[in-house]
Amino acid sequence: MMKWLGQLLGIDNLNELSGGRISFAAPWVQDNGWLLMVLLAAVAMLSGLYYLCFQGGQWSKTRGLLAAFRALVLALLVLILAEPILELKFISYPKPWLWVLLDGSESMEIADENEVEPDPSVNQASGAGDASPSSPQPLLSRSERVRQALEKDGGKAVQELAEKFRIRLFSMVDQQGVRVLSAEKKDSTPVQNSMALAGLLGSGESDEQDSVNHLLNSLKLWETKGEVSAHGAAIDDLARRYSTDHLAGLVVVSDFDQNSGPNAVSSARRLNVPVYAVGVGPTSARDLSVDLLVPPTMKKAETSTVVVTVRQRENQGETVQVKLSVQPASGETPPSLIGSQQIRLSSASLPVEFPYLPDQAGRMVFVAEVEAIPGETVVENNRVTKDVNVIDDFLRLLFVEYEPTWEWRFIKEVFHRDRLVGMRGFRTYLRSADPVVRETNDLFLPSLTLPRNEFFQTDVIFLGDMPAASLTSRFCELTREFVGQFGGGLVVMAGPRFGPGELAQTPLADMLPVVVDPDGRLDDREEFAMKLTPLASQFDFMRLGQTAEEDRRAWANLGKVPWYQPVLRVEPRSTTVLAEHPTALCADGKTHQPLIAIRKYGRGEVIYIAHNEMWRLRRLYGESYYRQFWGQLIHRLGLSHAVGNQKRFVVRTDKSRYRADEKIVVTVEAYDQNFNPLGADQIPDGRLSSELSNLETPGLEPQQLLIPALKPGVFETRLQVTQGGEHQLTIFDPIEKQSVSTSFHVASSSAERRSAVRNSALQISLATETGGKACELNELDQLAQEIRAPQFQAQQVVILPIWATWLCLGLIVTLLSLEWAIRKGVNLP
Numbered sequence: 001m002m003k004w005l006g007q008l009l010g011i012d013n014l015n016e017l018s019g020g021r022i023s024f025a026a027p028w029v030q031d032n033g034w035l036l037m038v039l040l041a042a043v044a045m046l047s048g049l050y051y052l053c054f055q056g057g058q059w060s061k062t063r064g065l066l067a068a069f070r071a072l073v074l075a076l077l078v079l080i081l082a083e084p085i086l087e088l089k090f091i092s093y094p095k096p097w098l099w100v101l102l103d104g105s106e107s108m109e110i111a112d113e114n115e116v117e118p119d120p121s122v123n124q125a126s127g128a129g130d131a132s133p134s135s136p137q138p139l140l141s142r143s144e145r146v147r148q149a150l151e152k153d154g155g156k157a158v159q160e161l162a163e164k165f166r167i168r169l170f171s172m173v174d175q176q177g178v179r180v181l182s183a184e185k186k187d188s189t190p191v192q193n194s195m196a197l198a199g200l201l202g203s204g205e206s207d208e209q210d211s212v213n214h215l216l217n218s219l220k221l222w223e224t225k226g227e228v229s230a231h232g233a234a235i236d237d238l239a240r241r242y243s244t245d246h247l248a249g250l251v252v253v254s255d256f257d258q259n260s261g262p263n264a265v266s267s268a269r270r271l272n273v274p275v276y277a278v279g280v281g282p283t284s285a286r287d288l289s290v291d292l293l294v295p296p297t298m299k300k301a302e303t304s305t306v307v308v309t310v311r312q313r314e315n316q317g318e319t320v321q322v323k324l325s326v327q328p329a330s331g332e333t334p335p336s337l338i339g340s341q342q343i344r345l346s347s348a349s350l351p352v353e354f355p356y357l358p359d360q361a362g363r364m365v366f367v368a369e370v371e372a373i374p375g376e377t378v379v380e381n382n383r384v385t386k387d388v389n390v391i392d393d394f395l396r397l398l399f400v401e402y403e404p405t406w407e408w409r410f411i412k413e414v415f416h417r418d419r420l421v422g423m424r425g426f427r428t429y430l431r432s433a434d435p436v437v438r439e440t441n442d443l444f445l446p447s448l449t450l451p452r453n454e455f456f457q458t459d460v461i462f463l464g465d466m467p468a469a470s471l472t473s474r475f476c477e478l479t480r481e482f483v484g485q486f487g488g489g490l491v492v493m494a495g496p497r498f499g500p501g502e503l504a505q506t507p508l509a510d511m512l513p514v515v516v517d518p519d520g521r522l523d524d525r526e527e528f529a530m531k532l533t534p535l536a537s538q539f540d541f542m543r544l545g546q547t548a549e550e551d552r553r554a555w556a557n558l559g560k561v562p563w564y565q566p567v568l569r570v571e572p573r574s575t576t577v578l579a580e581h582p583t584a585l586c587a588d589g590k591t592h593q594p595l596i597a598i599r600k601y602g603r604g605e606v607i608y609i610a611h612n613e614m615w616r617l618r619r620l621y622g623e624s625y626y627r628q629f630w631g632q633l634i635h636r637l638g639l640s641h642a643v644g645n646q647k648r649f650v651v652r653t654d655k656s657r658y659r660a661d662e663k664i665v666v667t668v669e670a671y672d673q674n675f676n677p678l679g680a681d682q683i684p685d686g687r688l689s690s691e692l693s694n695l696e697t698p699g700l701e702p703q704q705l706l707i708p709a710l711k712p713g714v715f716e717t718r719l720q721v722t723q724g725g726e727h728q729l730t731i732f733d734p735i736e737k738q739s740v741s742t743s744f745h746v747a748s749s750s751a752e753r754r755s756a757v758r759n760s761a762l763q764i765s766l767a768t769e770t771g772g773k774a775c776e777l778n779e780l781d782q783l784a785q786e787i788r789a790p791q792f793q794a795q796q797v798v799i800l801p802i803w804a805t806w807l808c809l810g811l812i813v814t815l816l817s818l819e820w821a822i823r824k825g826v827n828l829p
Contacts (some may be wrong), residue, residue: 652669
C-alpha cells in the first residue's frame with residue numbers, strides 16, 4: 001500500500017504515514033471558521049425548504065433524499081470556495097545524491113597514442129560503424145573515451161549507479177567553478193507533488209527526466225574547451241552552490257592535470273564526502289619539455305649564464321639537440337642563435353648552460369627549444385620563451401651614515417666592484433666627514449637634501465646610525481615618497497651610538513617593519529647567535545648556500561653578535577621577520593626580538609637590521625657569503641622597479657603573459673623633469689599616444705591607441721588581443737620626446753597542452769585523503785559496487801488541493817446525476 005502511494009505521490013522509498021490534517025486555504029475562512037459553518041447550515045436549510053415549499057406535494061422520504069443530494073452539492077460548492085487542502089506527512093528513505101564531475105579542460109581533447117584500443121562493445125554502444133580489421137583505428141581523444149565508457153552496453157554503468165543514487169552531472173569551467181549538465185529532479189515541493197497526483201489520477205503521464213537516457217543525452221552539453229584545470233575551484237563551487245545533506249560521494253572523471261586555482265585536496269577535505277577519482281590518460285608517456293632560467297636583469301657587455309633545463313620521460317639514453325636563441329622584443333632584427341648542444345638524456349632532468357654576452361640594451365626575448373622525438377603526444381612544451389631586461393645603466397646606492405663603520409667600509413668595497421653598481425653607482429653622505437672632503441670627493445655628497453630630480457634617481461638608500469637632528473624633514477618626506485610611490489628600497493641598520501629610537505619622531509618611523517622605542521638603549525649584556533625563522537628561506541638574500549647544510553654553515557660563520565638594539569614590537573602590517581634573538585622578547589613578553597625584518601611599504605620594501613655587525617660574515621670565508629647577502633639584497637630592492645631616471649616614465653602591464661581572451665591592463669606612471677605627477681592638462685588632448693604591434697607579423701600595421709589619465713601621474717587603459725604571439729606596446733613620452741616600450745606574450749595554446757600524462761599523484765591523493773578510491777576509466781562499471789549508499793531518513797510533507805482534483809469534480813457530477821434521475825423517477829419537473 002505504501003509503495004503504491006509513494007509511486008502515486010512521486011516519493012522514493014516511502015516508509016510510513018506519520019500524520020495528516022485538512023485545512024482551508026481561502027483567506028475568508030482562515031480567520032472566520034464560523035462563517036463556513038453558517039454557510040453550510042444555510043445551504044442545508046435552503047435545500048430542505050426548496051423541496052418542501054417549492055416542489056408541491058406532500059413531504060416524503062424521496063423528497064428528503066433529493067433535498068440531501070441538493071444540500072451535498074451546494075455544500076461541496078461552498079467547500080470548493082473555501083479551497084480545502086489535505087496535508088500529509090510521510091517518513092521516507094530517499095536515494096542519496098551522487099555528484100559526477102567531468103573535466104572540461106582542453107587537455108581532455110588530447111588523443112593518447114599509447115592508450116589501449118577500445119573494445120568492440122564500446123564502439124557498438126557509441127554507434128560507430130564497422131571497420132576493416134586491416135584499417136588503422138583512429139586515435140580517440142580522452143573525452144571521447146569517457147563518452148564511450150559511459151555509453152558502453154547501453155549505459156550499464158550509469159544504470160547501475162542510477163538504481164542506487166540520484167545523479168547530478170557537472171562539468172568544470174576554467175576557474176569559474178562548474179556548470180550543471182544534467183540533474184535528477186530534486187525533492188518535489190508540495191505543490192509539485194499535488195499536481196503530480198492530480199496528473200496521475202487524470203492522465204497517467206510520467207516524468208522521464210530521471211532516466212538513464214536523459215543523463216547520457218546530457219553528455220552532448222559537455223564541452224572541453226577550458227584553458228586551465230582548476231579542480232579545487234570546481235569542488236569549492238559545488239560545496240557553495242549545490243550543498244545537500246544527502247550526498248553519498250563525488251565522482252571526478254579527469255586527467256587531474258591541475259594548473260590553476262586552490263589546492264584540490266584541501267577543497268575535497270572540506271566537502272567531507274568520499275571522492276572517487278576516475279583517471280583518464282596515460283600515467284607515463286614519451287615526452288620532452290624545457291624550462292628556461294635567466295637572470296631577471298642583465299647588463300650590457302657583461303657575461304651572464306642562461307640555463308636551459310631539459311626534462312624527459314621514457315627517453316633514457318636518447319640524444320637530442322637543444323637550441324637557445326635571442327631576439328629584441330621590438331622584433332627589429334631576426335632571432336640570433338646563442339648556442340646549440342647535442343645532449344644525451346641520462347637523467348630525468350638535465351641542465352644545459354649557455355654563456356651570453358649582451359651586445360645591446362632593451363627588452364630581449366630568449367627562446368629555448370628541444371627537438372621533438374617520435375611518439376610525443378604533446379609538443380607544445382618543447383619550446384619556452386622568457387623576457388629579460390638588458391640595461392646599459394647602473395644601480396645607484398646612497399649610504400647615509402654619521403661616521404665610518406666597519407659595515408660602511410666593507411659595503412663600499414663590495415659595491416665598488418659590483419658590475420651592476422660600480423664606482424659610479426655608490427655615493428655616501430657622512431655627517432662627520434670634513435666639509436672640504438664632501439665638496440671635492442665624488443664619493444661623498446655635500447648635502448643630505450638633494451634636488452628632487454637627483455634624489456629620485458637613487459635606487460636603494462642605506463640609512464645607518466644617524467641622530468634625529470641630522471635627518472631633515474625634507475629628507476624623510478622624500479624618502480617616504482621614494483619608497484612608497486616610486487618603489488625604491490630602504491635598508492635601516494641600527495648602530496650602537498644613536499640607535500633606531502632616533503627615528504621615532506620622524507616620518508620614517510611609520511615605514512619601518514618594527515615599532516621603535518624612543519627611550520630604547522643598546523643591549524650588550526651577553527653575546528648571542530642569530531636565529532633564522534622558517535620564513536627566511538623564502539627570501540633569496542637570506543639563502544647563502546646552495547644546500548641547506550651550506551646555508552647553515554654560512555650563517556654560523558657570522559658567529560655570536562655582541563649587541564643589538566631592542567624595539568617595542570613588530571609592525572604587524574605586511575612585515576616578515578627573517579631573523580630573531582634566541583631569548584630576548586619584545587614588550588608583549590611573547591614575541592622574540594626581531595633582528596632582520598622586511599616590510600612591504602607602498603610599492604617598495606623596507607629592511608630593518610637591529611645591528612651593523614653583518615661584516616662578521618667575512619670571517620673564515622672572505623667576501624663570499626658577505627657579498628652574496630648584500631648583492632642579492634640590493635638586486636631585490638634595486639631591480640624591482642625602473643632604474644635611475646627611468647622611474648620618471650614607467651610603462652607596465654598587469655602580467656607578462658596572457659591568454660587570448662584576457663583583458664590586458666596597461667598602466668603608465670608619468671612625471672615631469674622634477675618627478676612631479678604629470679597631469680592631463682600638460683599633454684595635448686589630455687591623453688598619451690601609443691601604438692600596439694604584433695612582433696610576429698612584421699607587415700601588419702600597428703594599432704594606434706590613446707591612453708587617458710586615471711589620476712595625476714597615472715594613465716591607464718584596457719585592451720584585448722586576439723592574436724597569439726609576442727606584442728609590443730610603444731608609448732610616446734611627451735616630456736623627453738622619446739618612446740618607451742614594453743612587451744607581453746599572448747599564448748596561442750593553452751596551459752592544458754603542456755603535459756602529456758595524467759597527474760596520478762593528485763588522483764590518488766584526492767581519493768585516499770577523503771576515504772574514496774582511485775580507479776581507471778575501464779573500471780567505471782565497478783563504481784556502483786564500490787560506492788556505499790548511506791541511508792538517509794527524510795520527513796516529507798505533501799499538500800493536496802482537494803478542491804482542484806478530478807475526484808471532487810466527479811463527486812459533484814455524480815450527486816447531480818443521482819438527483820436528476822430520482823426527480824425523473826418521481827415525475828418532478
